[in-house]
Structures are given as C-alpha cells and as structure tokens.
Amino acid sequence: MSRGDRPPDRTRGAGAGSAGGRRVGPSRLPVYLALGALAVFSVGPLLVTWITAFKTSRQIVRDPFGLPDPFTLDNLSRAWTVGHFSIYFWNSVFISIAAVLGMVTVSSLAGYALGRMRFRGERLLLLLFLVGLTIPITAIIIPLYLTMRDFHLLDTQWSVIVAHIAIGVPIFTFIMRGFFKGLPRELDDAARVDGCGELRVFWSVMLPLARPGVLTVALLEFLWSWNSLLLPLVFLTRDQLRTLPVGLLFLQGRTSVEWGSMSAGVMIIALPIVLLFVLFQRNFTQGLIGGSVKG
C-alpha cells in the first residue's frame, strides 16, 4: 500500500528493477483526478487567454469559455499595430539577445578563471560574488537609476542590457564555474603543453566542453530579461524604446476593458518563451533548480 509514495524510478534511470507496477487500478483514480485538476488549474487560465485572443470582443463578453466563433486575427493585429507591440517586440528581442550575448561572455570568462585557475584574490572574489547572490534588484533600483543617469544611459536600451548583465553576474558566474570545475584536468593541461595561450585554451578547448552550461546561462538570461518589467519600466520613458512587458502594463491603462487586445498582448509575450520552454524543457527546469538551489 505504500506505492503511493515511491520515489520516481523512471525519470533518472534509477530503475533498479522496479518490480511491481502491479496496479494502475481504481485505487489510483483519486491521484489521477487530483493531478488532473491541478493541471487544469495550471494550464486553464493560460489556455483560455490564448483562445480569447482569437475571439471578437462581442463573443468575449457573451461566451467567455467557448471556442472562437468567428475566428478573428483582429486582436492580434490591433495589438501589433495600434498597441505598438511590433515596436515593443523588436525592442525586447534586441535587449534580450544583447543581454544573453553579454552574459554568456562575461560569466564564462569569470567562471573559467574561478573554476580552473589558482590565483591570489580568488577567495575574495568568490566572497564578493556570494554577497551579490543576496542583493535583490528591487532593493537597489533607486541608486541604480541614479547611476544610469550619471552615465547618461537613461532612455537608451543599454541601461536595461547592462543592468541585466550586471545583476546576473554572481549567479551565472557560479553556474559557469560549476561547469568548468567538472571538466577533467588533463584536457587543458594537454593543450597548454601544446603551447596554447590561456585565451586559446579557454576558447577552443574548454568553452566547447562547457556547452551545456552556456546553454543554461543563455536560456535563463533570455527568460529573465524577456520577462523583466521593473528595469525597462524605470529606465525607459520613451514609447519607442519600451519592451513587451512594459507595453502590456500600459496597454491595460489605455484600454481597461479591452480583454481582446490584452489577451493578444499576453500571447505575443508568452509565445517565444513557451516555444523555447517546450524545446529545452529539461535545461529550463534543471537550470532553474540549479540557479535557485545551488546558487
């Protein structure tokens, strides 16, 4: 009767002869019902919003749960043009990709040094970055805003990009350090014996081997900068510079009962993330676990 709580035996290949499998009988029904209800709770609101994006505003009011009838792309095109989501979309793409490129470069260089080199000041640096893991961006938004102003970066997209990279430095450096530490010692020694410089060892030997780490960093940084609201909200005031989350926030202000274009906006923000998530599900979940638990 204890099968209810067995640890999973299929997921990670720990399948040390999972005997049993005796019942998928009626006693499991409540478990499936509970899990199913929870899945509806999780996916339902998202799904209804996505379906709503294809409905006319008349149908949204009269029949909130039905399938689109007639099917319309008006909401999407209205959000895209009138709602300026075409501008916000490309701004978000630019900011997120720049943040990913910067983050990958900076964190893999630092992670490599901290993971595979012995040098004076190493412990100090680790301590410094450890402190950084505990600093919430929300708390420092005021002085960060003033810093950006001093650098004349306000109302440029670089303010958001630079801040995203900087705040991610501690966590992603630790993640990359973990990956580099796990690689076998002989590899870079061999390359060094062959006369490769340090940068070359890093670039052509170690970095390719740390590809899973790079992928994790890239995915998480993309997720976080794509979804981020606070930084672009504070740093960017001109409409032409805004990102999707800020656009969605102000869309609600302009059209407070226009659920059609709002659903379309939700869809435009969510679609790239959901696609990436479905493609790289494992990397996302493992990365988020690692990023949150291991630190």
Add this chain to the structure above:
Amino acid sequence: MISRRLRGDLVAWAFVAPALLLYVVFVLRPTLEMFQLALHDWNGISAIREWVGLDNFEKLTGDKVFWKALWNNAVWLVLVVGFNVLVGLVTAAMLASRIRGRVAFQLAYFLPVVQAAIVVAMIWRWVYNPAGLLNGVLEAIGLGGLSHAWLGDRATALPALALATGWAGFGLAVVIFLAGMQGIDRTLYDAAAIDGANARQSFRHVTIPGLRNVITVVILLEIISAFQAFDVIWGTTGGGPLNSTEMLATFMFRRGIQEGQYGYGSAIAVVFMVIVLAFAVISIVLREREHE
C-alpha cells in the same frame, strides 16, 4: 618563478575583469549608495543632498502605510510560501508514485513558472474581473451568489493575488521536491510497507523526514522571492484598494521612483534589503552546513 605566478594572477584577473567591473559599478556601488542615500533628503535634482541622519527612518516608523505594507508582506509570505510548499510537496509525492504521463503533468505545472509576472498579472486580472472568468465559473455551477469584485474588495484582494502568485510558483517547488525525493533510499519505503504503513503514513514518516533539508531550502527561497513581489501587484491593483495590497516593494517604488523622494525611498529599500539579506544569509549558512 615569481614572475610566472604574477603572470598567472594577471591572466586570471583579466578573465574576471569584465564581470567584476559590471558587478562593482552597477550592483555593489549602488548598494552602498543606497545606505548613504537613506541618510539624506534629496529630490534627485538639486545639487545639495541634505544630510538628515536617521530622520527618514524616524519618519518611516510613523508612516501608517509602511506598517501596512510590512504587515501585508508578512501575510503575503505566509500565503504564498504556504501554498507553494504544501501544494508542491503533495503534488511531488503524487508524481513520485507510479504515474502515467508524469512528464506531461510536470510540463503543465511548470508552464506558468516561465511566464512573465506581468502576464500572470494580466491573466488573473481577467480571472478576477467582476465580469471575468471566476465569476463566470461560479455562475455556471450555480454559485452565482458568491460572485464578487475579487480585486476591488479589501478583504479578498490580497489572498486573490497570493493565489495568482502561487499559481505561477508551485511548479518550481514540485520539480525541486521531486528531485529531492529521488535521493531518498527506496528500501525505507519497502520497510515502511512491511510494517504495514499506508501511503499517507509513509509520506509522513519517510518522505517528509527524508526531505527535511530540501524543504528548508525551498521555504527560504520562496520567502526571498515572495518578499520581492512587485510585478503582479503593480500590474493588477497597484497596491490598492486602500493600501490593502501594498507591499514594501510597491511602497518603495511609489515613494522613491514615482514621487522622486530618493532619500525616503532608499530608507524603505534599506529595510527591505535587510529583511531579504537576513533570510538569504540563513539559507546560505544552512546550505553550507549541509555540504559539510
């Protein structure tokens, strides 16, 4: 030999330099500046920052909205963290049993986790709207009498938003707990079964003790992230009605950024930061201890 060591040091520092520079200029220095700003009265424009000592903090202790925000934040923590940890644990335990379609379930629970917080805000604004989905469902099942302006009512706004945040958060707890359950010795379950334990008993006496450390870590993590709630509140109620959903983060944003009271806003930020820091330090210490 010495010059070679020096060379090694320099190379290493050169590798770290870009990360370090960004981190020091845009994270560490602003953090220190925040403490300094909190002791000043400054509108951000005038050349002079007037030193006011602890005046901002004194003003804070007399500010009713501050205490309201602090209280709301505490209630919020209990609701969100409680929801995520309890639902996360039970769900993970159910998934850990021999379940068909485990991957599909996991995918479903995790889908809200990757959504932007502003998307969460908008979806749930609609769910809770007087003419929205929740009231629609209630009417459809004959409970129309319960329908409600969920976010417009001081009594229901905070728990309603906590549920929305839990919706977007429990999937991560599920995955972490599930990973933790894989570390529990299976023979313990067999032993419990031989002793005649039923599913609930072995959950209570094998799973929970086996996950003690993981549970602690998850609780602390959830506290730290729940404490920083901003997007979902700002995208729905904006702290209202009548401050009933005001949190430290939204309060700080209003005073500091919107009203340009940089000194006062920084004082709020200091309180905010000290609380987050306390939980973060506890979690790091516990984690290190576990590693040893």
